[in-house]
Amino acid sequence: MNQNYDEGLFYVAPPEPPPSRRPPLGSVGFIGWLRKNLFDGALNSIMTIVTFIFVFLFLREFILWAIQEADWGVINNNISLYNVGRFPRDELWRVELLAILMMFLGGLGLAIWGSAGRNFFLTVFVVVVMLILIPIASQQIAPAPIYFLVDEDTVYGPMRFVADEGDELSFTVLPMNKNSYATEEGDPIRGFVESTPGSRSSRLRWTEIQRSVNDALVARAEAEEGSEIEPTVFEQYNLLLHVQLLNAEGFVLAETYSAPNDPEVTLEYTVKNTGWYILQVTPLEVEAVTVGVGGINLPRTPYRELPPSGVAFIRMEGVDIFTTTESDVEERTAKYGTIPTLENCYNSDPIACQVAERALTFEGKRTVGEYLRTQLSPYIQAIGGPVILGILIFLIGYFLGFFPTRIENKIYLRSMNLIATIGWLGLMPFGWILLSGIGETGQTPYPGFELEPIPTNLWQGLLLTLVLTFISVTLSLPLGILLALGRRSGLPVIGTLSVLFIETIRGAPLITILFFAKNVLPFFAESLNDLEQVLRMLVGLTLFSAAYQAEIVRGGLQIIPKGQTEAANALGLNPIYTTIFIILPQALRAVIPASMSQFVSLFKDTSLVQIVGLFELVGITEQIFTGQRRYALSVREAYLYIGIIYFVIAFIMSAISRRLEESGSGAARR
Structure with missing residues (x-):
């Protein structure tokens, strides 16, 4: 039977399929996800943009505050208090043992009763790498400068610090002889300032001086024309300072002088031996000044002595600050020796006259490098070892529980299951006995077995x-x-x-x-x-x-x-x-x-x-x-x-x- 067909009514497939085409870039991948979830309409697009703006502004301000201004010393110097409070330090092994058991049982239980995906192990890997690399990288960053004050009455020092062989040290006398230094914008201090707790410190004295200079400048601006003008303390700079670097035995290694006519001097030194060092500054009596100071031409009077006056900061560069936690003191003593004693320290506080973090306050805004070295790195160094050890023990427990599931050994799997069950059921009573001890304080109920209550x-x-x-x-x-x-x-x-x-x-x-x-x-x-x-x-x-x-x-x-x-x-x-x-x-x-x-x-x-x-x-x-x-x-x-x-x-x-x-x-x- 013959039939006539209109060729336009039929589609004849080509002998070969057409070449495949990629989907539009805007419909797949990350861009496609954005269009589908965040920008799928005008209203959603506006809400997404507004939300991003608010989040960006918040994160920007928060990150700048955390890096430049926040004082994380309250954390770095009190990690032990945050963790265990006043738990006896010689009995901390009990807490450590309990933590080890919990990490091991946690890994074992996760392997037997659950599972851990690739993201979990990737997160653990990233955490471990950061804990290792951040302290190493921070050591390549120059430490922030340290300042302490000298005036005509008091030297807020000397300063004790530790240094390693080959360290490059620099100590500079900075005369405070400009009235602009009293303003927040003109303050030349940016770094750690000595601020030992108590009624006297470089930080408190500097605040008093800035306030008095500002008051004097305000009074000068309001004074009537022709009235007598009292010079500020900055305009009366007249200090002769003897700067000495001493070793722990008190021998002078390097020295220099800062005179009123040449006040800003720098003492540089390359450390020959690892150990303790002392920076000592001594004010001397000043003879007649023959040059202008602070814009005032003092008379040439070589036959009489002018009284010392004015303020100067001593800037220490290349010196690392340290913490005063018990463990850090022990490590520092083992490496550098016992801290040298001072008879001429201006403050009787035990942490005074040393570059201890508790005796210093950071002034100004930190850079990212200074934040890493002075804030983040000390914290990571304090927790890094225990955290890495805990992760290692957790992974050991995990792989002990994961191994029988791969080899399909039912006996071994039942054994691990039993260990995990008994471990978690017995952890609470065992932990309570371990932490609280046995018997009454001062008594040993079981001879040969001591667990002080x-x-x-x-x-x-x-x-x-x-x-x-x-x-x-x-x-x-x-x-x-x-x-x-x-x-x-x-x-x-x-x-x-x-x-x-x-x-x-x-x-x-x-x-x-x-x-x-x-x-x-x-x-x-x-x-x-x-x-x-x-x-x-x-x-x-x-x-x-x-x-x-x-x-x-x-x-x-x-x-x-x-x-x-x-x-x-x-x-x-x-x-x-x-x-x-x-x-x-x-x-x-x-x-x-x-x-x-x-x-x-x-x-x-x-x-x-x-x-x-x-x-x-x-x-x-x-x-x-x-x-x-x-x-x-x-x-x-x-x-x-x-x-x-x-x-x-x-x-x-x-x-x-x-x-x-x-x-x-x-x-x-x-």
Whole structure:
């Protein structure tokens, strides 16, 4: 049969397929993601741009403040206080051992009960590299200059410092002989200024001088024409200074003089031997000045002596500042020897007359290099070793647990599973015994085994925060499960008591519960009168969290279909077995996000125990401000630091929650 077809009605495929074409650049990749998620419409584009502008402005101001102006010495000099508070320093091995066990069990548990992706190991690698490279790179940056003051009455020194063989040192006398130095814009000081705590220091004296000069200049501007004008202290510069560099034994290595007619001089020295050095400046009596000083032509009077007057700063370059923590002092003594004693130090404070970070204040705006060397690098050097060791132990635990899953050795896997389970179950009682000791103070109940008791009131800082969180979370979950089951119980007495407890606790603020635990708890039993404060707070936090956990678990129990119970009954399971093996596992998986959210909230709520006299992270920060007045203006830096600690730990807890949810709760809901 013949049919005529219109060729325009049919498409004839070419013998070869057409060449493939790439999709438009604006629809794929990063640009495509931006167009799809941030710029998919006019309104979204405007909101995105406005948000970016606000974020940029905020980050710009924050980063500039953190690098140029913030004083992070409150952190660098008090890391030990933030971590363990007043925990006995010779017993810190207990805290270190407990931290090692937690890191090992954490890695082992992650490998057995979860998994770690490529991003996790990449993050760990980046952290380790930064901890190693930042201190090394910062050593290539020249240290910031150090200043101390000299006037006609006092030398705010001498200054003791350490130096290594080959270091290039420079010491310059800077005469303060211009009135413009009294203004903020004309202040020539940018670096560390000696500011030893007390009523006298270079920083305080310099502030007084600047204020007096400014007042004199204001009075001069307001004075009537022809009236007598008093010269400022800057206009009366008349100091003869003898600058000497001494070694630890007091031998002069180099010296120079600064005279009124040639005031700005520099003393340079290349260190021959590693050790302690002393920079000493001595004012001398000045003979007649024969040149103009500060714009005033003093008379040529070679036959009489003019009194010393004026102010000068001594600038030290090439000198590293150091911290005065116990561990740093021991390391410094081992390398450089004992710090030389001084009989002519102007201040009796133990940290005076040395380039200790606690005795210095940075003036002016730092550069990025100065921030790395003087602020970030000391902190990383302090925490880098313990953090890298903790990561290494964590990875050892992880690979011990990961290995049997690769070789499919069931016996080895069961052994590791058993070790991880027993380890986590026994960590709390073992850790409590390890930290608190055995017996009473001063007694050894078991001959040959000494574990000196440590009062819990010495558990402070991050240690106390983690102890309160870990124990409260561990105890509140099973108690909350029992309360939830009790509230659903068919027995009226148990149900009523459970409801009464839950609603009473949930109806009161946490701070009320804590005060109740502190003041009212001892009235329930005479034996509770001697209960330590930490234990009372643990009781309050546990009961408070248990009440909320009970309602969370009850919500999970209500979503389980009745068919699950009926199927269990059909299989011959009694109510107890049905609850333990059928109902609770599904209910707990379903409420993992809500439970972990409550645990994170409990972790942050531990900061309230400072109100009742315990010093966790927030409380120890307040103690630092009270006991170290020089950090009274570093409130922002201190609270930002503990805020970062809270964020990191809360983020880790949230990550664990997400991992648990992906492994079980999602399947339970589906």
